[in-house]
Amino acid sequence: MDKSVFRTLSYGMYVLATRNGDKYSGCIVNTVFQLTSEPPLIGVSVSKDNYTHDLIMKERVFTASVISENTPVAVINTFGFRTGRKADKFENVTYKILPSNLPYITEKTCGWLECEVLETVDLPTHTVFISKVLDSGVLDLETPMTYAYYHHVIKGNAPKNAPTHLKPDVPDPTRPANENEKPVDEVKPKEKRTAYVCSVCGHIYDGDVPFEELPKDWICPTCGEGKENFVLKEI
Amino acid sequence: MDKSVFRTLSYGMYVLATRNGDKYSGCIVNTVFQLTSEPPLIGVSVSKDNYTHDLIMKERVFTASVISENTPVAVINTFGFRTGRKADKFENVTYKILPSNLPYITEKTCGWLECEVLETVDLPTHTVFISKVLDSGVLDLETPMTYAYYHHVIKGNAPKNAPTHLKPDVPDPTRPANENEKPVDEVKPKEKRTAYVCSVCGHIYDGDVPFEELPKDWICPTCGEGKENFVLKEI
Incomplete structure (x- = not known):
């Protein structure tokens, strides 16, 4: 098996968030995907290590905010690498609260989806939440961030508990768009x-x-x- | 609900293929996503209208070939819009056969995954195949095609039975990268x-x-x- 092919699968970047009493918690995921168009159903794979995972299991509702290329990297780092068990991740980001008391991120995000869990698929390390989209909204006119952009342009990595985590020695067969455009003699x-x-x-x-x-x-x-x-x- | 936010979710483009006796059939999907890293599990949502859906339900194995930006559009049109019930989709494309008698596409595709279905999630219009990756390979050093590239650059649309199908009157809040780069006075x-x-x-x-x-x-x-x-x- 050549695991580097996994680097060629394409994803977006999302902040998954839910409520925890009078507080909120969230995490970065890249595996949000639409499953059916009518009714609008989505799936998302979340690590069982993740604090947000446990909260979603309890609350059965969450939001997904669509990160854009202009969302500050600090937002990704806060939600992607800190744990909500220790830190209040919402302390230094701007967000809004839906009538259902669920937060969504407004830091140059493209939009948000409010979701209710219908079914869970229990996998060894992750749970897949099969969810109905209850409401959604568009925010900024921005280009959505792909995982490839995060990896190639921002030079970010997937945390160890991400579904798409690969060890650093797995080579990357894809080329970032900005490197493709450079003449060969300019690449030092x-x-x-x-x-x-x-x-x-x-x-x-x-x-x-x-x-x-x-x-x-x-x-x-x-x-x-x-x-x-x-x-x-x-x- | 503002459905145009669905246009901001990011996906790749894949040919899903399986065997049918001594023949093969396949279809285009954009919802292939990794669910866990170890073991390597993926999910894929396939319309129940699709002939390939019925074959995967029967055979319980399939391949996913990762389409690149240089994969001929004819390949996408053949696998995306014709039905395998009427046409032999493999007639005019180049492909290879794995020892398990499963085909994968070699037309400037980035690589392939050979998968075995472990579990199915039955949704109103689609089935989600939760699958184990048995083997995989890398082919060409190409940039993987995103659904955004297909939609904005190739001007392609999702077929009516795709999980991500939206009616044409749902506006698109995203901007293609190549349009963003143009000075405003050049956009006529x-x-x-x-x-x-x-x-x-x-x-x-x-x-x-x-x-x-x-x-x-x-x-x-x-x-x-x-x-x-x-x-x-x-x-």
Whole structure:
């Protein structure tokens, strides 16, 4: 099996969000897909490790906000790599609340879907939520972000518990559109260097203080995980 | 509900294919999505109207070939709009056969996945096949085709039985990347004209013989459906 073919499947990027008493929680997913047109049904695969997964199992309702190419990367990092068990992910993002007390993200997102779970498919590591779209809205006139754009242009990675996570040594047979357009002689090999890289979210440490001298309770500014998750590697 | 938000969800384009005795059949789908990474499981939503649907229900195995931006449009039209009940869709495309006697398309496709159905989710108009990836391969170094590329650049539409089908009057809030790059003063409004358009596949008749004078048994060169499906409209 050549797993690199999985890198050629196309996805969008979405913030899945639900309520938790008087608070909200959410996570980034890339596997939101329409299943039928009439009635409008969607499916979404969510890791069982995920706090939002447990909340959706309980609440049976959620929203999906469609991330655009202009949605700040900080939104993706907050919802993609921090856990809602520890942090209030909604603290630093702008959002609105539906009459059903469900939040959707308004940071240059294309639109939102309000969904009710009809059926769950229990898989080894994930649950697929087969859901009815109850309501939906369009927000900004923006180009939706594809996972390919996130991976190639923003240089982002899928977290370890994403359905589409692949180990970094699985090669990527696709080419980003912006590299395709460059004449061959303009593509120079990058100079390699070593740096401390967060093994949780891929954050590359480039602070002024040498990494070794950072305090023990220093945390990754992207995902909030501890210093012990950083490894020295070639980038 | 604002259904135009459905146009902001991102998908790839795939040929789903399976065996039928000593023949093969297949169809175009855009809802192939990875559900778990380990084991590698995928889901795909297929219309119950589709001949390939019935064959997959019987055979419980299929392939998904990943269409690239350079896959000939004729391949998409053949697998997307003709029915395998009437036509041998493999007649005019190049493909290879796996040891399991399943075909995959080799016309500038990015790669293929060989899948076994583990579970089916029965929805009103479609079945979702929850499937294990048994084997996979990478073919050409091509950019995978997204549904957005098909819709905006190739000007293709989803067939009526696609999970993502929307009526033509649902506006499209997304903008194609190539239009975004043009300075505003270069974007000129298109001159409108009327033409006979196939209501099944969207083919625009532009032959030398006036449409009215075509023989009664003339069929659409794209989808093979009859002359009676053409309607005169503004394009």
